[in-house]
Amino acid sequence: MAAPSAARSLLLCVMVTAFLHHLQLQIPPVATAAAASPNKTDGRDDGRGKTFSLTLYQHETINKTAYMVVDGVTGAGVSQTTTPFGTIYVFRDDLTVSADRASRVAGVAEGSSITTSLDGLQSLSLAKITLHGHRGHRGSVSVLGxxxxxxxxxxPVVGGTGDFAYALGYVRSSPLDLRGRTVTYKMELHLYWPPYAHYAPVPHKPV
Structure with a gap:
């Protein structure tokens, strides 16, 4: 009786081993995908899981999309680039896909700023940047700086909604044209999601 019992045990062991090997072949390579390079920017990755970069253009028109709601108290006067210390400014500006104001609108930037320097050139700003389906992405990021x-x-990005929930990173705003009643800014979004957020580079301080 011992020999048949040993044969059955050996046969059962072989069947279990074969089944486990077959099961292993069916498991998708999740671990391999997670170990991929975290520095890769993949704008096609549905806005989640890795990184996302995008450039848009903000157009701001005085007394149409942006207003001074509280006058400042001292320092520089009102000009194209300065406001008195303590001025509170609110805006709701279109974001387009190119620097041309007539190009397609992809979203909106809304927020406010308070002038915090006596030369009138610096302020503390908060804003929400919302995309309306641009490149398949819907949602917003909030910034403060x-x-x-x-x-x-x-x-710095301090929060997000929709496709940008849990995103970290930063937004860089650069003035392109400060002449005339409407001014234009280049807005670059650099977003990172866990577990890749800790690989996000520290932005270089503009000269």
Whole structure:
């Protein structure tokens, strides 16, 4: 009786091993995908899981899409690039796909700023940037940081909704044209999701 019992045990062991090997072949390579390079920017990855970069253009028209709601108290006067210390400014500006104001609108930037320097060139700004289906993405990111009116400014991302929920990173706003009643800014979004967020580079301070 011992020999048949040993044969049955050996046969059962072989069947279990074959089944486990077959099961292993059916498991998708999740671990391999997770180990992929975290520095790759993949705008086609449905906005989640890796990184996302996008450039849009903000167009702001005084007393049409942007208003001073509280006058400042001292310092520089009102000009194309300056406002008195303490000025509160609100805006709701279109974001287009190119620097041409007539190009397609992809979203909106809305927020406010408070002038925080006596030379009138710096302020504390908060804003929400919303995309309306541009490149298949819907949602918003919120930013908070300092603005230098005539130089590029970097704003940390402090929250997101929709496709941008849980995103971290920064938004860089650079003035392109400060002449005339309407001014134009280049807005670059650099977003990172867990577990890749800790690979996000520290933005270089604009010169």
């Amino acid at each position: 300092g603005t230098y009116n005539t130089k590029p400014s970097d704003y």
